[in-house]
Amino acid sequence: GESVGLHLPTLSVQEGDNSIINCAYSNSASDYFIWYKQESGKGPQFIIDIRSNMDKRQGQRVTVLLNKTVKHLSLQIAATQPGDSAVYFCAETLNQAGTALIFGKGTTLSVSS
Amino acid sequence: KAGVTQTPRYLIKTRGQQVTLSCSPISGHRSVSWYQQTPGQGLQFLFEYFSETQRNKGNFPGRFSGRQFSNSRSEMNVSTLELGDSALYLCASSLAVGVSNEKLFFGSGTQLSVL
Numbered sequence: 001g002e003s004v005g006l007h008l009p010t011l012s013v014q015e016g017d018n019s020i021i022n023c024a025y026s027n028s029a030s031d032y033f034i035w036y037k038q039e040s041g042k043g044p045q046f047i048i049d050i051r052s053n054m055d056k057r058q059g060q061r062v063t064v065l066l067n068k069t070v071k072h073l074s075l076q077i078a079a080t081q082p083g084d085s086a087v088y089f090c091a092e093t094l095n096q097a098g099t100a101l102i103f104g105k106g107t108t109l110s111v112s113s
Numbered sequence: 114k115a116g117v118t119q120t121p122r123y124l125i126k127t128r129g130q131q132v133t134l135s136c137s138p139i140s141g142h143r144s145v146s147w148y149q150q151t152p153g154q155g156l157q158f159l160f161e162y163f164s165e166t167q168r169n170k171g172n173f174p175g176r177f178s179g180r181q182f183s184n185s186r187s188e189m190n191v192s193t194l195e196l197g198d199s200a201l202y203l204c205a206s207s208l209a210v211g212v213s214n215e216k217l218f219f220g221s222g223t224q225l226s227v228l
Binding site: 103 | 144148157158209215218219220222
């Protein structure tokens, strides 16, 4: 079946380190992927997205890499800060509009100073 | 611009009751989606509404229903509540002016506890 999963449930890093959060997806037909950040007591917040015709996309301190050959996504956060502590989810779309999403289980990132 | 507003923030119900949750999307957004979040199952898509019509539906029983009003506000209803319905229910809105890859904006959710 279709599913999006994350390799590690938790990741602990020191402030200033670079963080890498991984995600594997199973639907080779998926063409749009998104990373969300969810802080305690809040809903998921959009971080960055990537379409299947791209391998890499960069934002402010974040980079998403897509490897379609092995159906793998990763989110890289540069110079991780305590404010980056949250649960990170990858998601793929069920519909063309991108409004129906399959979410992975999430990785909890803890940043210590 | 105000974000997505969900009410109530917390709700306690007993088994067998029904519940209605409300969502006001960002002004100008025409699509509203609902998700259920639990520690065991994670975030799961319930349904999406656009122009007062259900456009997509996830794999949930018929006890879960929703609707959208002409002002894009949406409600979801769960009838005959079960203990397993205890969850954070999240609403997300999007502009829905294009045909693909809409960015979703989530509310803070309604935490439902079924006793």
